[in-house]
Amino acid sequence: MTCILETRSLNKEFGAVIAAKDLNVQINKGEVVGVIGSNGAGKTTFINMVTGYLKPTRGEILFNGKSIMGHSPRAITRAGMARSFQVAQLFPEMTVIDNLIVALAAAESARPSFLSPLRSDARIARAEEILKEFGVENYRDSLVTAVPQGARKLVDIAMALIGNPQMLLLDEPTSGVSVDEKTDLMDTVMNAVRQHGVTVLFVEHDMDVVERYVSRVLAFYSGEIIADGEPAAVLADQQVRDLVTGHRPTTKQGNGAS
Amino acid sequence: MRLDKTEISLGLIALACVLFGFVSPGWLIFLLTIALAKALVVQGVVMQMRSGLVSFGQGLFYCIGGYTVGMGGQFFGIHDAIAALSLGMFVAIVVAMLLGLLLTRYREIFFAMLSLAFSMILFGILVKSQELGSTDGFNVHDWTLFGWAPEAGAGSQHTVFTMTVVSGLIVAVLIHRYTKAGIGVICEAVRENEVRVEYLGLSPRWLLYGNYVAAAAVSALGGGLTALATGHVDPEMAYWTTSGEFVFIALLGGLGHVAAPFIAAIVFSFVRTYAIEFVPHTWQMILGFTLLAVIIFLPKGLWSLVSREKTGERA
Ligand SMILES: Nc1ncnc2c1ncn2[C@@H]1O[C@H](COP(=O)(O)OP(=O)(O)OP(=O)(O)O)[C@@H](O)[C@H]1O
Numbered sequence A: 001m002t003c004i005l006e007t008r009s010l011n012k013e014f015g016a017v018i019a020a021k022d023l024n025v026q027i028n029k030g031e032v033v034g035v036i037g038s039n040g041a042g043k044t045t046f047i048n049m050v051t052g053y054l055k056p057t058r059g060e061i062l063f064n065g066k067s068i069m070g071h072s073p074r075a076i077t078r079a080g081m082a083r084s085f086q087v088a089q090l091f092p093e094m095t096v097i098d099n100l101i102v103a104l105a106a107a108e109s110a111r112p113s114f115l116s117p118l119r120s121d122a123r124i125a126r127a128e129e130i131l132k133e134f135g136v137e138n139y140r141d142s143l144v145t146a147v148p149q150g151a152r153k154l155v156d157i158a159m160a161l162i163g164n165p166q167m168l169l170l171d172e173p174t175s176g177v178s179v180d181e182k183t184d185l186m187d188t189v190m191n192a193v194r195q196h197g198v199t200v201l202f203v204e205h206d207m208d209v210v211e212r213y214v215s216r217v218l219a220f221y222s223g224e225i226i227a228d229g230e231p232a233a234v235l236a237d238q239q240v241r242d243l244v245t246g247h248r249p250t251t252k253q254g255n256g257a258s
Numbered sequence B: 001m002r003l004d005k006t007e008i009s010l011g012l013i014a015l016a017c018v019l020f021g022f023v024s025p026g027w028l029i030f031l032l033t034i035a036l037a038k039a040l041v042v043q044g045v046v047m048q049m050r051s052g053l054v055s056f057g058q059g060l061f062y063c064i065g066g067y068t069v070g071m072g073g074q075f076f077g078i079h080d081a082i083a084a085l086s087l088g089m090f091v092a093i094v095v096a097m098l099l100g101l102l103l104t105r106y107r108e109i110f111f112a113m114l115s116l117a118f119s120m121i122l123f124g125i126l127v128k129s130q131e132l133g134s135t136d137g138f139n140v141h142d143w144t145l146f147g148w149a150p151e152a153g154a155g156s157q158h159t160v161f162t163m164t165v166v167s168g169l170i171v172a173v174l175i176h177r178y179t180k181a182g183i184g185v186i187c188e189a190v191r192e193n194e195v196r197v198e199y200l201g202l203s204p205r206w207l208l209y210g211n212y213v214a215a216a217a218v219s220a221l222g223g224g225l226t227a228l229a230t231g232h233v234d235p236e237m238a239y240w241t242t243s244g245e246f247v248f249i250a251l252l253g254g255l256g257h258v259a260a261p262f263i264a265a266i267v268f269s270f271v272r273t274y275a276i277e278f279v280p281h282t283w284q285m286i287l288g289f290t291l292l293a294v295i296i297f298l299p300k301g302l303w304s305l306v307s308r309e310k311t312g313e314r315a
């Protein structure tokens, strides 16, 4: 098994708050890793650091064996690591299909053309395929602000996948989506991801969703990783039950997503 | 090169303008020339507004375009109008490539104020330059077009008008394509969500940089044409009120269509001319109320009058 993402004693402090403490993580190619942890545990901070959005206070990040410390988010994206956001990051004054078309153009070249039209027939056709693949073809010409939360999340993830990343980091893909829709949404995402053969790490508050899709779980608590391993083992861990999942079997409804 | 509907309409309107130039009185020709030349500067402002940046210093490039034309003729023997205008654009591009390195680091009010600062620096330098006539500026040398010298007065005015219309058409078609091309749309995307653009693997800064430089070239062309039309340049071109006027016209027209700045500049020129003529001391107030009315009733600018009618027809 080859390691695709590795962090070595990664630390992040915001003043007195320690958002990441000596994080040592190795993610192997092809894994689907779930990240759990209560609010403020440092999950988003971890994603922000490995994608270049936040500068770690100390430590080392390796992507495909090469250091990506200090690289910009765009350099890291181009290197093959894409992400989605806890709150979908889209172009609010554009339609859903235009959002995808912009992503397609960006994937083709880092230097957009000055005169040839962005909305070429080829890109429109490809964007329509993607709309279907993600089951959001009904919203083709809607402004993204007029689209339900779940569809917005899907568009956000679709845009991340358009660049054909080797690794995809999803920050709470199902947050803000009703419990019944979560599985549909994740099925759609995981189907798309499998077709692309992408390594996935996703943050999730709902343990049922976690168990259903992942081969490995990282449990965060207060900036530290308190457990790392197979889902059954991690979720049965006493510390995880005390600090993260809150004795799930008796509270099947799970945590509120935020 | 296939032309779309907008481009054909623009071409026909330009043709009508050129023909109109043969029958219209001189004062009107002059007013339209200045209005259209200013509209080119405004196009530069609008290009940046689309990307979310408001330049309160576009007078910098207006002035660079004008002074390059003036100095080229007076000091370097460049009398050909096209060569002088091209040189003005070239100088503006070089300056923008330098300033852009700094300016594209800033957004919002910081960008606005910094762009203003640079134009005021140029203003200060020109005011201090005795050789360039200080606050009075200097006259533009008689110029030629492909070796042909239009007769002074009406003849040269008519020629500048035609050149301005043709430049306006070329720029309008290019900008129309530019706004629909990768860079144009993605500059709007930068305005809407810079973080997402970055995470698509693009550099918002370099996109804004390219846009800034392109806008400078367009604005300098407007400055050069103004210099040819008025036969005079002075430091006022770089003064902040001049830049404010360009922002004013940009808001008046709105970002809806490439034709909007032209319409707005013409409306602006008429309102100002008549206001000065009939109510000499209140024209600023009239312009103020005009802008107020536009912002309240037509927040997307005068162009929304045109596009509103269109949607009405379809419904
Ligand atoms: N930019 C910032 N400035 C200061 N403190 C921050 C910043 N970002 C995060 N923090 C703090 O770091 C800690 C970890 O935050 P983070 O957003 O990573 O948590 P999370 O696990 O993603 O939580 P959630 O489930 O609520 O999304 C929190 O205490 C938070 O307040």
Ligand SMILES: [Mg+2]
Binding pocket: A043, A044, A045, A086, A171
């Ligand atoms: Mg988070």
